[in-house]
Amino acid sequence: xxxxxxxxxxxxxxxxxxxxxxxxxxxxxxxxxxxxxxxxxxxxxxxxxxxxxxxxxxxxxxxxxxxxxxxxxxxxxxxxxxxxxxxxxxxxxxxxxxxxxxxxxxxxxxxxxxxxxxxxxxxxxxxxxxxxxxxxxxxxxxxxxxxxxxxxxxxxxxxxxxxxxxxxxxxxxxxxxxxxxxxxxxxxxxxxxxxxxxxxxxxxxxxxxxxxxxxxxxxxxxxxxxxxxxxxxxxxxxxxxxxxxxxxxxxxxxxxxxxxxxxxxxxxxxxxxxxxxxxxxxxxxxxxxxxxxxxxxxxxxxxxxxxxxxxxxxxxxxxxxxxxxxxxxxxxxxxxxxxxxxxxxxxxxxxxxxxxxxxxxxxxxxxxxxxxxxxxxxxxxxxxxxxxxxxxxxxxxxxxxxxxxxxxxxxxxxxxxxxx
Amino acid sequence: xxxxxxxxxxxxxxxxxxxxxxxxxxxxxxxxxxxxxxxxxxxxxxxxxxxxxxxxxxxxxxxxxxxxxxxxxxxxxxxxxxxxxxxxxxxxxxxxxxxxxxxxxxxxxxxxxxxxxxxxxxxxxxxxxxxxxxxxxxxxxxxxxxxxxxxxxxxxxxxxxxxxxxxxxxxxxxxxxxxxxxxxxxxxxxxxxxxxxxxxxxxxxxxxxxxxxxxxxxxxxxxxxxxxxxxxxxxxxxxxxxxxxxxxxxxxxxxxxx
Numbered sequence: 001x002x003x004x005x006x007x008x009x010x011x012x013x014x015x016x017x018x019x020x021x022x023x024x025x026x027x028x029x030x031x032x033x034x035x036x037x038x039x040x041x042x043x044x045x046x047x048x049x050x051x052x053x054x055x056x057x058x059x060x061x062x063x064x065x066x067x068x069x070x071x072x073x074x075x076x077x078x079x080x081x082x083x084x085x086x087x088x089x090x091x092x093x094x095x096x097x098x099x100x101x102x103x104x105x106x107x108x109x110x111x112x113x114x115x116x117x118x119x120x121x122x123x124x125x126x127x128x129x130x131x132x133x134x135x136x137x138x139x140x141x142x143x144x145x146x147x148x149x150x151x152x153x154x155x156x157x158x159x160x161x162x163x164x165x166x167x168x169x170x171x172x173x174x175x176x177x178x179x180x181x182x183x184x185x186x187x188x189x190x191x192x193x194x195x196x197x198x199x200x201x202x203x204x205x206x207x208x209x210x211x212x213x214x215x216x217x218x219x220x221x222x223x224x225x226x227x228x229x230x231x232x233x234x235x236x237x238x239x240x241x242x243x244x245x246x247x248x249x250x251x252x253x254x255x256x257x258x259x260x261x262x263x264x265x266x267x268x269x270x271x272x273x274x275x276x277x278x279x280x281x282x283x284x285x286x287x288x289x290x291x292x293x294x295x296x297x298x299x300x301x302x303x304x305x306x307x308x309x310x311x312x313x314x315x316x317x318x319x320x321x322x323x324x325x326x327x328x329x330x331x332x333x334x335x336x337x338x339x340x341x342x343x344x345x346x347x348x349x350x351x352x353x354x355x356x357x358x359x360x361x362x363x364x365x366x367x368x369x370x371x372x373x374x375x376x377x378x379x380x381x382x383x384x385x386x387x388x389x390x391x392x393x394x395x396x397x398x399x400x401x402x403x404x405x406x407x408x409x410x411x412x413x414x415x416x417x418x419x420x
Numbered sequence: 421x422x423x424x425x426x427x428x429x430x431x432x433x434x435x436x437x438x439x440x441x442x443x444x445x446x447x448x449x450x451x452x453x454x455x456x457x458x459x460x461x462x463x464x465x466x467x468x469x470x471x472x473x474x475x476x477x478x479x480x481x482x483x484x485x486x487x488x489x490x491x492x493x494x495x496x497x498x499x500x501x502x503x504x505x506x507x508x509x510x511x512x513x514x515x516x517x518x519x520x521x522x523x524x525x526x527x528x529x530x531x532x533x534x535x536x537x538x539x540x541x542x543x544x545x546x547x548x549x550x551x552x553x554x555x556x557x558x559x560x561x562x563x564x565x566x567x568x569x570x571x572x573x574x575x576x577x578x579x580x581x582x583x584x585x586x587x588x589x590x591x592x593x594x595x596x597x598x599x600x601x602x603x604x605x606x607x608x609x610x611x612x613x614x615x616x617x618x619x620x621x622x623x624x625x626x627x628x629x630x631x632x633x634x635x636x637x638x639x640x641x642x643x644x645x646x647x648x649x650x651x652x653x654x655x656x657x658x659x660x661x662x663x664x665x666x667x668x669x670x671x672x673x674x675x676x677x678x
Binding site for chain 1: 467494517524530532539542671677
């Protein structure tokens, strides 16, 4: 399979000299970036700094062409962390219009939701969390058939994924791999030697397919949507392999545990006075009953935002609240990516100047766990599309909180990127 | 008695100038009036020290039977914003729905209607500057029947918004609009703030008749912000006027799936 991907990628690259001749038939675009991650403190036996390069090439049909298509391939190379290396197809799809119906087939990324950064209703595509904080552009495409029927300022979006895809979590030697304590393994932390994680993805059969449905309506000043998803939670939980001796002397082996779930979602956007907008979405998660952690829960994100245009700059302000309600009343495990922000305000400011300079800051605090994440950054986009950015990731809080547990991962990200 | 006659004559003359001012604006308005239009646009943004940033976009507009307009703008360059698209649907003369499609997010986002005085796409043009002239919103006075500019006969019209709300919304107390008497096209507009300060100047040039129509269009607009020292040049090409644009262009479907 990897050879096939390599072949497709090289084919795309090898055709680039011909692209100039074919510009009237399709577009070529893409991006190239180099990132350096430097942690403030070293951690023994872990990767303490990374240098990563990425090349993404996209070929796509011209606008208004009768059959639209897109092919996006990505090459990522990391000098320090082998688990970050990849060569794959991000997207590979074709779309045809039949009257008011759009039919899209192939590997695609489908984005539902209306709030910023966190979207409880967006469950079709898995995400690569191998670096927990570097999730821009880390959505994994799924092979799906998508039908979109548009009518009278409304649309129905139906998606069928015959073969489920799953997310990526940090490797054992990653600084982002959770400690035994964080995973709720109640054994002395230092006594556990994690030997391995056994992959345990559900069989890739039609019986394990996924489907989703979303209905949207646009009213004057208001957008509304309701959605339903029946498929897998694309992130695993971990359970000890009970078929072996997991004593401290023998070391522990973990098995991934994926659960199937239904998600019922609702979205709402409406305009407020003085240029403010309200955005909110909420999703009810109903895991299958036979799962060991089958708690039902509701996640809600709601907030306001405004874009303020100044004389030589524009300022974007976002304020949101994230609330996670466990219907069954139990406590979540400390390390559970589904429930990082159970009771959390979030703020984001983006100040972009017309000369290419941009200042940004994002902050989030979890009242329940007393943990926080702050992400200030500065970037400059030069004429011609070259962009330089520096960002800091600052995590902290109580020892028992998710972010408090990762406070040793405070770091600076330096990135140089070019879009073409 | 003599003074009464003088006052009456002055009022009549002022009224005549006022009528003539509106008449010239209506002639200009008629020249720019279209059912639909599609044009390729290069936007050059010049900083105070002369550095230039360029954006390329495709701009489609359409007016329905009730005179309500819809706009669809898609950016083609630079690469970091290529594919970003903007849809605006006017619901009434006072309200419109707007959405922005961001390719990175792969979804459209409803945004609030821009204030008329705010910058259009980061340029020196405001949304009020690029909108059509609504003659109901202003009073017009022909203040110079004839002026000369490179041998052309010009009409200079003073346009003042007729409500405090409109003045606050646009940021302008007064505009001096220069119209070429030979073709009814606006060639220059000087913008004055509420404290009578000359704040911006727009110059239009490179006039050509659009193929297949009798419509004349400027192909180059230059707006100078006299306070900031910046300027924006809009270069128009491939005008398509009244070609019967598909109304499907102005839909969420087109915004998200094209």
